[in-house]
Amino acid sequence: MSKIIDLLQHRQWIWQGSSHAHLSSERISTGISLLDTKLQGGLPKKGMIEVQADCGIGELQIWLPYLQQDNRLIVFINPPGVVNAHQFYHLGFDHKQLLFTNTNCAIDALWAAEQCLKSRGCGNVLLWHNSLSISQAKRLQLASEQGGSTLFLFRSVCEQQFSLPVALCLQLTAQPQGIAVKVKKQRGGWPQESFILSLADYWPQLVPEQGEASNVAVFPTPVRYAK
């Protein structure tokens, strides 16, 4: 009997509540109160956070208040567009704090992510990567625990995917009122049913002026430019 348990433990096919009791449960606030209450106080201090979402629904936007709290290095690996550093600068990030990496192949991206996570100077790594195997995820998770850093893994929604060994897995979907968040997996807690973060929660600037803008002045005509 014990042989089977040993085997299961060795292959890491079994999860034991007791072995995780000593794990640090330190949480860092996301800056959004509803999200904090649902996530037992915020994001885990280190580890891998998987964000499954379609590109452009605000999947990075909601983490900006969290990222602003940390003045360590933030590394963007293979972002889906040109990162608008101008916005990050005016939000209060230091220009030295931002590092951008684009790699030709997926393996290099994972290597870069691992190196950044291990380095103690680096606080957050944002990685856009769609196909990650379980062993790769485990390796990144270990690297982030070693370096005390956080990895945000952005990937598209796909129900058939294996669940990865991550500290937190969230699925974000667009809703007319804002974003629906589903906690698919969290370390030291149960999965949560989906709840809605309204625009007022995470992007209050957009709320009052909803609808068609009526105060647009017409461009003065004729427009001439010095040649």
Place this chain on the structure above:
Amino acid sequence: MTLWLYLHFKHLQLDSLTLSHNSTPVVIVNGHSNRVVQVCTLAKQSGITVGMGLASAASLSEKLQVVAYDEQAEQARLQEIAQWLYLVTADISLFPPDGILLKVSNMLSLYQGLTIYWQHIQAHLSHLDLNYHYATGYSALAARLLARGQSDIITDDESLLQSSINSFDLLQTDLSERTCEQLRRVRITKLSQLLCIPVSELAKRFDIELVHYVGRLQGQLKYPLIFYVPEEQFSRHLTLLFELENLQWLAKPMAKLLKQLELFLRQRNKLAQQVLLTLQLRDAEPVLIQVAISAGESRAHAWQSLIELKLSNISLNAPIQAITLSAEYLLDNQCVNNELFQSLQGQSEIPALIAKLQAKLGECSVQGVTIDSDHRPERAFHFVDPSHSFTEQTRIKDLQRPSMLLPEVAPLQEKVTIYSGPERICTGWWDNQAVARDYYIARNEQGKWLWVYKEPSQQWFVQGIFC
């Protein structure tokens, strides 16, 4: 009188061969005369001696490894030794291909005596792992003669030195064979016999060469010396004993050179910003590998890991025969006073991380950013090397900007709902890149947040995505 110390490196080239091979006997053979010039201990045990022909040497040991004598390599090595010795002694003169002369007298006030001075020199030389013979003398030639004669004598006792010189045979001196022959005919075969004769008598009967030699040997005439001046830049060459085809095997010889670099830098209190490794290939163009750490680095293992990363991207089409390591852009090592309790450990690791990423992924794939004071979104910032310095700009609060820009602006081709706007940007008339745009934040039917703008021509474009 000035006291000199001469070091004679018996088999310099043999000692400089990298890959330690305790199992195979090695000899160095002069290609012209086809005779063995340097013999390692193992080869000596099997009976090989200096001056033996290559064929007889090869017949004595079946595993014998033969390396061609390279005078240039030996001279380069001599330079390195001089550079290393320069750290403990001031006046050094090179006697190529295998000797170094040190002026002792000037150093005695620093080292308080000859014994302590010699201990320092010995301890310092022990790092290089060389075999040598040594001797002091009251003239450069006397010291050279004694050292080459394997006297291994360190003393400032004039009479003792004189008596040791006297016992030498004329054939052991630097005199030409013709002069020796002339002297032999008058039954002068020992140096003691020659030195008994007054110089004026010698000048009458023999040519000027002999007179000069005797005068210089006794310190009556000055021997012309050129003293060594240390180089400013680090550059080392290493010929590999075997041709290497596997890049992983390069780690050992490379580590040896990097260790030397570390010492070079530490002794000058410098940091290198860039290291250049040249791989000389057989029948092919040499391969250059360049790695950089913008903050400067002196430690060998930091450079080693960077070079190994760089090497992992390279494939060779010919085996490596030799490597050269040189350091460029040396910085002064300025220590920063850190706070005792606040950990700045992490901050100091960033340059190393950036260097590592750049070495593996290429310099243009890892970028930092600098912010420009321009309102046009596509010109508001640009990517630069992460080490680039940057002037602060005033930060504008409550800007609504997307986190991603599209590489190219695209026409808006779907139905969107406008949530916020307009924000008019009307600028750039001074550089013929004028823009007049009304920006809106809009959302398409899939819930994607877009940053769109309208031009005076009523055309709509998408410029960014609020990820």
